[in-house]
Amino acid sequence: MASVTISGVEKWFGTLQILHGIDIDIEDQEFVVLVGPSGCGKSTLLRMIAGLESISDGEISIGTRMINDVPARDRDIAMVFQNYALYPHMSVFDNIGFSLKLRKRSKQEISEKINEAAEILDLTPYLERSPRQLSGGQRQRVAMGRALVRDAQVFLFDEPLSNLDAKLRVVMRTEIKALHQRLKTTSVYVTHDQIEAMTMADRIVVMNKGRVEQIGTPMDLYDFPANLFVADFIGSPSMNFIEGIVAADNEGPFVTAKDGTRLAISRESSAALGQKVVYGARPEHLVLASGNEGFDATIEVIEPTGPNIQIFADVAGQRICALSTERRTHKPGQRIRLHCPETSVHLFDASSGARI
């Protein structure tokens, strides 16, 4: 096990720059998730750690060893691929044991290790089968097993769950997390699914267009998104945004939306009067208000999810989403008042997108 240090890493494909100077310090035993929309460079970065892509500039170290020029086979890492990449012509047993065979371990040691991994992953009855005879979840486990027997310094996961159906994905998510808690191997996990990132990570790295937007614990990112991108990306359903201008009167500061809707903000906010801002409120912070509190909204669509109800409503010409646990019978077209407590409001500068 070891730490991973990524400093000033750039990636160029010809004249196209994919990664713009990435700096991430991954501590020993940490589970770090790289998350971002497709094309943000997260998989490329992972493949650079793995040694499958060259490093155009900057340095990557595992432990104290700089690995820029070390071939993949000598980096002492294990990787789980999106499509599992199981060797189709080998049995599960041989798939898991391939790396050990290449390292010329004794037959006894190999089979001991494979059996141990198979036990952890519930694969013992399937060792003689070929990958083609396994279900998606079982294939996924074989891919994990292949990584397990290696005792590698670092585990790399490249969207390992995206080929599974929704239910299995949740199960495997928990299994991977449990496995990490047990083995404590430093892990780097790539996904575009922010829920996977939130649930699994010790720390999340949010990436966009080849840059790191924010690094932090899941709750950090959720409660204090550094900019509009992170605020929008983390959380489901995602944060509501309303553009406006900061103003104040004797009741305190507020944001005026285009149509004059008044959105109250905290007195402690450092936003300047007249500043163009984006007002952000998470759906679960928007509550149905009574009296003068909050602002007007017109219900457009109602979507019950079971535990709560998603109310999509029009506020100042923009569609926003509010989560309600009350089973009141609202109807589309109905006028309601929504309120977001001032302490839960996020403010971002409209031009830079940075948190205020």
Added chain:
Amino acid sequence: MTPKLKKSLLYWLLLSPLCVVILLPFGIMFVTALRPRDELFVYPPTWTFSEFRWENFAEMWVKTNFGGALLNSLYVSLTSTIIAIALSIPAAYALSRYRFSGKGLYRNFLLMTQMMSPIVLVLGLFRLMVHLNLVNSLNSLVVTYVAFNMAFTIWMLQSYFNTIPRELEEASWIDGATGFTSLVKIFLPLAIPAMVVTAIFTFINSWNEFVLALTLIRSQNDYTLPVQIFSQVAGRYQVEWHHVMAATVLATVPVAIVFSWLQRYLIRGMALGAVK
């Protein structure tokens, strides 16, 4: 009659003219090969004959030096197939896996060579072989067959290689394999169907090739089967048609049987290449 049966009957009816065109020469070939000599030219021609003369084959074998030509053909076809495949694998692998400048150009060049008939080049090739002192050597055929088939084999193998996920090799590198180990233990075993299919095509191309063999091989001892059979017809005072036909049966039928047996690979290989 079920609609399905009606449909099949209709299709067969539509196909039947084509079947006749394809099957008639084979029919005549078999019937003539098995006929006694004095029943060759009866008028009007008949499909029937008085006895099955299996001896025709044995006589033909000795008289036409069939065995020698068969060995020549086998040597030329097998060697050129093996060399073509062995050289095409690295080329196809490079085309499929590496980025290099001129790749598109090279692919187009390969395709363009297929548009040229070997007959157009036969004179030039002859001069080349004279220069290389290879005329009248079976190896001249091996060299040219390899060259002519390689464009096709590279193209075929490459399109199949493209369907083998890159991640399999990457996974093996991470597992600790060198490039070569990964190729031998992971990549090539998965490419067997493609290699078999391509080998079949190359073998059959070489087996049937006539013009180059006729031009480059001068001595009767080195004739391949198509030329040997041709020599039983061309420029003779009297053509022993029953021997000629017996020889064609022996030259085509075994290959056809092997081919149809390997067809399962052909279909699997092609389907895999297309759909996977």
